[in-house]
Amino acid sequence: MVSTHYMLKKKNNETEEQKNIDEELKKSESSELTHAKSHGEILKQQIIEGQETYDKNPISILLSSFTAGLEIGFSYLLICTLFFFLQGKVEEDTIIKLLSFVYPVGFIMVILGQSILFTEHTSLLTLPVLNKKRTLHSLLKLWGLVILGNLIGGYAIAFSLVWIGPHLGIFDLKTVEKIAIHVTNYDNTVIFVSAILAGWLMGLLSWLIAASKSTLSRIVLIFMITAVLAFTGLHHSIVGNVEVFAGLISSPEITIIEYVVFICLALLGNALGGAFFVALLKYRAFVYDVE
Template identity: 40%
Template structure:
């Protein structure tokens, strides 16, 4: 009887497998449930926060040389956006409306951000939000935060300065950029009062902080890329001061344009840096962390508690 029962069970299982061609083996089903992220429910605030916290802690614990080189790469790569903008401005655009031209150049501005963010290099304005979250959570100290900020900020500036110098040397010689284009690119970042520049830089930092949150919320590289493009488009179209990409633009005017002084650059760098820090830390880091940890409305079904994801 026992033998017959076992054979019956085996036959039943094999028959069930043949009769259900749409059934999926357990291993394959598990693989499919974890790979196509876009088919799963959207992430909850707590899940996004957990991912931001994990990324921030990993960054704070990286070797200094690795952080510096990644920041240097970001400072260099982000320059391709302003360079493409200058090349477009140097190209005859007869028949294009000013609004359409601004949209085209703003999309070009996004190229550098896509290279940096999707390429996962360290950009200072991302870390005004990303690196502050472990400090708020008690997982890192303020001294660790300042160390990472200092390394990324200085390496970003070195990379941005080197790219600007190279572009000013090569662009006119290669006949793709003119001195007037360099000046046109730098002027909107320098012509406003100190308080307007500071507040505009705060908006830019706010947007960059939102970008880190959106990238963590993304289920695919495509959705992350779209987020980067949208945020960079807004910053570029409104000429909001970004301390690193803006450094490339202002140095274009200083090195190869007309009417931009060292004092102008120093003023821009100070105001844009302070505003970017305030926007990223206060309007995104503090608010998003508080919302996620103080019982904010959750979405995403069973993904509300990232500790259950295993």
């Protein structure tokens, strides 16, 4: 009897706490002095956008994710083209750093075009679960759908670019191999931790875009965050999927096992970085303020 009473009391307290959180989110407004969005307003916008994604038709989500996987390939096209163009003129270590100037292009296309990219939506889709509007099962199901679309789109663009690049003379298969080796040539622990940091940055990018009010500021933010990823060599699962899969289909140096291990580590790390370091911490910071 005491145990039942305790459980009912705990459930009532949790329900009351959730009501308080929802009320605070409804009251959240921009600062009148700075015209900047408040923490609560950004959080509310992210939760609403996340819920809208949950409400979409699964086929629509899959097609949008597939489109994102294709579009992110334009970053890879420019990476290969610039790498090939600078070979023999600049040291390879320097070329790798210079690639950060073209790396953001695909992300700008995807994010401004409203296609669904896993890493940008990781924290966005986690917030409705933390806010008790959606279940963990529905989150994992949606993540799976988005990842599937992103990966298939990546495979399609990788096949296309590996064929068209050499025929146009803009890069060769040796370039494809070198880039794939550069991405995978790390211990598994390093790739995993690197992917966590990349997921953290991408989750933060989603938050910052919600805070911005103009297209220009969003382009600057996308360029800034994704250029940091490229310059530091942090592992992004969806771009990495194109880079490593292209190496797999064009070079014996990349094996199927290497590809599978890489993509699993990168996806898991990106998910952890976006869900924990951004979604959970940003949400709990707001909740503790309410409490």
